[in-house]
Amino acid sequence: MSVMAKESEDQKQVTINVSGRFDFSCHQEFSGAYKQYPRGERLFVVDLAETEYMDSSSMGMLLQLREHASHEGSVVLNNANESVKEILQIAQFDKLFTIA
Amino acid sequence: MTITSDSDAAKRYGKKQNRPVALVVDDENTNRTFLRTFLEADGYSVIEAGNGVEAIQAFQESPPDIIFMDVIMPIMDGYEAVTQIQKLAEAQFIPILFLTALTDENALAKCIEVGGHDFLTKPVSPIVLKAKVRSMERIRKLHLEVFRLYGQMKMDQEMAETVFNGVVIADNIKLDCIKTILKPAEQFSGDVLLTAHAPSSDIHILLGDFTGHGLAAALGALPASEVFRAMTAKGFSPHQIVAGINKKLFSLLPTGMFFAIQFISISSNLEYVNAINCGMPDILLLSSETGAIKQRISSNSLPLGISLDIDFHSLFVRSKISHGDRILLVSDGVTEARNADNTYFGKERFETILQNTKPGESAVESIAKALADFCQDAPQDDDISLAEIPCIPDVLPDWAENDADDEDFSASPSTSKAKPPSTTHGNISVDPLEFSITLPGGRLSNSDPIPLLINHIQEMEGLQKHRRLLFTLLTELYINALDHGLLQLDSSMKSSPEGFSAYFSEREKRLAALNHGFIKINIQTHNTVQGGKMIIRVEDSGKGFNLKLINNADTHNVEKLCGRGIHLLNSLCESVRYEEPGNRVEVIYSWNDEL
Numbered sequence: 294m295s296v297m298a299k300e301s302e303d304q305k306q307v308t309i310n311v312s313g314r315f316d317f318s319c320h321q322e323f324s325g326a327y328k329q330y331p332r333g334e335r336l337f338v339v340d341l342a343e344t345e346y347m348d349s350s351s352m353g354m355l356l357q358l359r360e361h362a363s364h365e366g367s368v369v370l371n372n373a374n375e376s377v378k379e380i381l382q383i384a385q386f387d388k389l390f391t392i393a
Numbered sequence: 394m395t396i397t398s399d400s401d402a403a404k405r406y407g408k409k410q411n412r413p414v415a416l417v418v419d420d421e422n423t424n425r426t427f428l429r430t431f432l433e434a435d436g437y438s439v440i441e442a443g444n445g446v447e448a449i450q451a452f453q454e455s456p457p458d459i460i461f462m463d464v465i466m467p468i469m470d471g472y473e474a475v476t477q478i479q480k481l482a483e484a485q486f487i488p489i490l491f492l493t494a495l496t497d498e499n500a501l502a503k504c505i506e507v508g509g510h511d512f513l514t515k516p517v518s519p520i521v522l523k524a525k526v527r528s529m530e531r532i533r534k535l536h537l538e539v540f541r542l543y544g545q546m547k548m549d550q551e552m553a554e555t556v557f558n559g560v561v562i563a564d565n566i567k568l569d570c571i572k573t574i575l576k577p578a579e580q581f582s583g584d585v586l587l588t589a590h591a592p593s594s595d596i597h598i599l600l601g602d603f604t605g606h607g608l609a610a611a612l613g614a615l616p617a618s619e620v621f622r623a624m625t626a627k628g629f630s631p632h633q634i635v636a637g638i639n640k641k642l643f644s645l646l647p648t649g650m651f652f653a654i655q656f657i658s659i660s661s662n663l664e665y666v667n668a669i670n671c672g673m674p675d676i677l678l679l680s681s682e683t684g685a686i687k688q689r690i691s692s693n694s695l696p697l698g699i700s701l702d703i704d705f706h707s708l709f710v711r712s713k714i715s716h717g718d719r720i721l722l723v724s725d726g727v728t729e730a731r732n733a734d735n736t737y738f739g740k741e742r743f744e745t746i747l748q749n750t751k752p753g754e755s756a757v758e759s760i761a762k763a764l765a766d767f768c769q770d771a772p773q774d775d776d777i778s779l780a781e782i783p784c785i786p787d788v789l790p791d792w793a794e795n796d797a798d799d800e801d802f803s804a805s806p807s808t809s810k811a812k813p814p815s816t817t818h819g820n821i822s823v824d825p826l827e828f829s830i831t832l833p834g835g836r837l838s839n840s841d842p843i844p845l846l847i848n849h850i851q852e853m854e855g856l857q858k859h860r861r862l863l864f865t866l867l868t869e870l871y872i873n874a875l876d877h878g879l880l881q882l883d884s885s886m887k888s889s890p891e892g893f894s895a896y897f898s899e900r901e902k903r904l905a906a907l908n909h910g911f912i913k914i915n916i917q918t919h920n921t922v923q924g925g926k927m928i929i930r931v932e933d934s935g936k937g938f939n940l941k942l943i944n945n946a947d948t949h950n951v952e953k954l955c956g957r958g959i960h961l962l963n964s965l966c967e968s969v970r971y972e973e974p975g976n977r978v979e980v981i982y983s984w985n986d987e988l
Binding site for chain 1: 604672725729
């Protein structure tokens, strides 16, 4: 598991990559990755291309990110593989996040 | 030479007065003296031993805080002594530093192998020795801290487990016919299975999965189970209960923690199941005949505790069931279990096993076996929970079967005919208590007045032991007035499975659009010498219906023509009287206290 955050040049968007298992062990790293940016200002894109697995704790972390981003549509979940997509679907997270 | 103040070493050990004790083991007097001088200057008090046997004796008399051990000694060498001391020390951590003239790598490696924590080769420089002693002290401190935290965690967990078992588990209905596997990943499960009987005799079952696992996850189970039980006992309907839990958890849980649930309610006539799935794997309905998956109820809602903006009522799915069908509730820990090769158990494997389970065999047992074979000794990541609920009378409360012919309630017509309750012949108390409520049609789509009425009656009159029957009575009367009076639904629609669901979807539709009419409920209670009686009048603004059907109620056509509602009312009440044109009914329910 590793978490990497990168800000776009215009400072409007932050992309967070999570590779490997996205679970409880990522908590510190993941929250560290977005908390360095001020609340309610950036669009956050979580790139799940290299995420092989997600559990409920990581979904909880996404909710925390959503709270940090704090306005509608400001968290996008990108490139999820089939099994991760299914997990997001079961939890109906498409109602809370933009899933691309 | 300046002697380091005594208190220094004591302080490092967290001791107030006594110096920490060092055990020095060496067969050479000069070496022991060198160490004694050094250690006493460093704030230790020193015990000496000349060989392994003496060291063990000294250890047994009083365990020291640190040990300095030579390797080659007469009688018993340092390796053997440390091996034995480690056995005696059990869980307590005592740093052991080997001091040896040996330089052979294997000999040095063996120092660690037998249980030493570090080694130094002689001759030893005081500066290096001091540094090593500090290092040992630091390790010891960490060790103690971990040990203390571990002990505290264990204690907290045990206490929490007692509370958890008392609140969450103990109040579940004990039902042998429901087969379950509940395998927490840690001492505490974030999964929770709750069961309770409603006053209507329906059974409510909830399998839920909190974010994460362990103690933090289990904490949320306390408020969730309280709401589940309290609202079920008061007769709230499933969607109100789920909304209640959601509201409670939304206000209590921190962002990032939520509760995925499967909730089913099996009707007391075993005709249908009402279910919702909020973020869990599919609820599976297994056929009694073939064991095949007859229906799956997939997640159609966010888990609980995330949003207040969910209309649970519209998300419930109602399915017709047959006697002996089984309902399988399952948490994601099953499909996400991993084996040593990092392969997931998976949905496919899970459903293949279900397909291969013959009717009559327990699905839960075959899955448990397959899981054990698959995972072997691989560590378990998540809580695993499975519950298999058969749709048979055994899941219903004992009272459900007995109530209809339970003479203690003196409610069955046969009893009242055999010895008419004196209520009908006077003895009625002077002051009957009366109240009525008028429910406007436009307010009925989202409310269920029965629990409130029952609570109201109970607060005024007690009548604890009549609660269930009154609940059944009032529900029956209210539903009749609503469905056939205000909504003009024809209950004969329900006789086929297709008609059954068509009936309920039509009902939903009409109820949502209802914006006129009323239902009026009037309740009068009288105390009598022997007990009491209650006169319940229900009037609706509907057109009424053909009363001849009711007159036929005594004939055998009753079930076919009028559904079971009227038959049920007749069996529970002293009298049931419909008034023309059929939109008004009066029932009399009476009881004898001394029976």
